[in-house]
Amino acid sequence: xxxxxxxxxxxxxxxxxxxxxxxxxxxxxxxxxxxxxxxxxxxxxxxxxxxxxxxxxxxxxxxxxxxxxxxxxxxxxxxxxxxxxxxxxxxxxxxxxxxxxxxxxxxxxxxx
Amino acid sequence: xxxxxxxxxxxxxxxxxxxxxxxxxxxxxxxxxxxxxxxxxxxxxxxxxxxxxxxxxxxxxxxxxxxxxxxxxxxxxxxxxxxxxxxxxxxxxxxxxxxxxxxxxxxxxxxxxxx
Numbered sequence: 322x323x324x325x326x327x328x329x330x331x332x333x334x335x336x337x338x339x340x341x342x343x344x345x346x347x348x349x350x351x352x353x354x355x356x357x358x359x360x361x362x363x364x365x366x367x368x369x370x371x372x373x374x375x376x377x378x379x380x381x382x383x384x385x386x387x388x389x390x391x392x393x394x395x396x397x398x399x400x401x402x403x404x405x406x407x408x409x410x411x412x413x414x415x416x417x418x419x420x421x422x423x424x425x426x427x428x429x430x431x432x433x
Numbered sequence: 434x435x436x437x438x439x440x441x442x443x444x445x446x447x448x449x450x451x452x453x454x455x456x457x458x459x460x461x462x463x464x465x466x467x468x469x470x471x472x473x474x475x476x477x478x479x480x481x482x483x484x485x486x487x488x489x490x491x492x493x494x495x496x497x498x499x500x501x502x503x504x505x506x507x508x509x510x511x512x513x514x515x516x517x518x519x520x521x522x523x524x525x526x527x528x529x530x531x532x533x534x535x536x537x538x539x540x541x542x543x544x545x546x547x548x
Contacts, residue, residue: 420481421478
């Protein structure tokens with residue numbers, strides 16, 4: 322079963338705009354990770370944020386984590402057409418770090 | 434190429450046939466995972482190895498599914514007596530994780546179509 326949900330399910334923006342995706346989850350976590358998936362392909366790891374971190378940056382990506390609300394957001398600044406993909410958040414639970422539990426994904430479309 | 438590789442990339446089979454997929458993880462990674470992804474959904478966990486030991490199996494992994502990692506390197510996932518409901522993308526991931534950090538890197542997946 323899915324851990325939670327991404328919001329929105331689909332997002333369409335123009336190149337140069339910022340894109341914000343939200344993720345909610347249900348149980349306590351060790352880490353939260355964001356992945357990108359181009360249509361029909363494997364997942365590309367974007368960023369990992371630990372449960373004791375609140376914000377993390379990587380290039381044009383900014384991730385926040387609010388463990389009290391069990392939510393995270395991914396911001397992509399100055400979007401490009403190449404950012405068109407599905408984005409998933411994934412969590413691993415407290416205790417032993419093993420399986421990831423994924424959300425349902427946000428489909429991002431960046432148009433020229 | 435030092436990433437996770439999977440073979441074959443695509444597999445079309447008839448219902449009732451057996452299929453086997455292979456995953457080669459990043460060489461120094463001791464953890465290997467299998468996930469299944471159906472259209473429009475996020476990946477769902479199937480099973481997990483640490484070295485050659487299979488440490489966790491999902492309830493999704495029925496008795497028709499078996500996974501091995503005999504030497505702690507590559508892994509195989511076999512599905513016996515395939516059913517149309519087995520059609521999905523099968524993803525493999527690996528990690529060199531401590532107890533606190535579990536950054537998983539995924540392969541390109543094997544897309545299975547059961548006719």
